[in-house]
Amino acid sequence: MRLIGRPLGDSMKNILTLDDFKAMLVRALEQIKAREEEFSQLDAIIGDGDHGTAIVTAFSAAVKAAEESTDFKSMLNTVGLDVMLLTGGSTSTLLGAFFLGMSDSVSGTELDALAVKALFAGGLANVSKQTKAKKGDKTMMDALIPAVEAILASESSDIAELLSAAAVAAAEGAARTLNMKANFGRARNYGERSIGTIDSGAASWAAMFSAFSDVIK
Secondary structure: OOOOOOOOOOOOOEEEEEHHHHHHHHHHHHHHHHHHHHHHHHHHHOOOHHHHHHHHHHHHHHHHHHHHOHHHHHHHHHHHHHHHHHHHHHHHHHHHHHHHHHOOOOOOOOOOHHHHHHHHHHHHHHHHHHHHOOOOOOOOOHHHHHHHHHHHHOOOOOHHHHHHOOOOOHHHHHHHHHOOOOOOOHHHHHHHHOOOOOOHHHHHHHHHHHHHHOOOO
């Protein structure tokens, strides 16, 4: 059973290559940079107002770090460390942890569907070590957790379908933060007043998953 069907005759994407993933990072940077002001404006309502700049800086470091890599493990390790060390703040800490967790879960230069599931599960597991935030706390975890859960729940061996399911789940998760009260960071000081605004981190992570899915069709 597949979560999202393909038209008859379309070929399946059974393997994710290193070049595929590098292209996913590039597309994520492009989409996030295009929405940089939007993310900062969302953050300014109940936060510091710098999330757009922070996430663009972090993904810029990720794209540059990935350029010369020749296998998944070393690439993701380098990307994760550079994101954490070359930039600062919670945005970089969590994004860097995501890539470092991925690096602990894979090897080689090509990944099948099972390896892709392990890739994203490892990323989420490591992020969860860095924050106590869960679904419902109005953070980026409201996009990340549903996205990874959708990947793991899918029975498809088509990587495009896995990433499409993740993109849909992340977008829906980000949208749900509109009616949530913030429980973490500066935003929690707003209490009930934080309700009515989409979390900037959830929005940017949802954009990342959307970009990943756009590349792998």
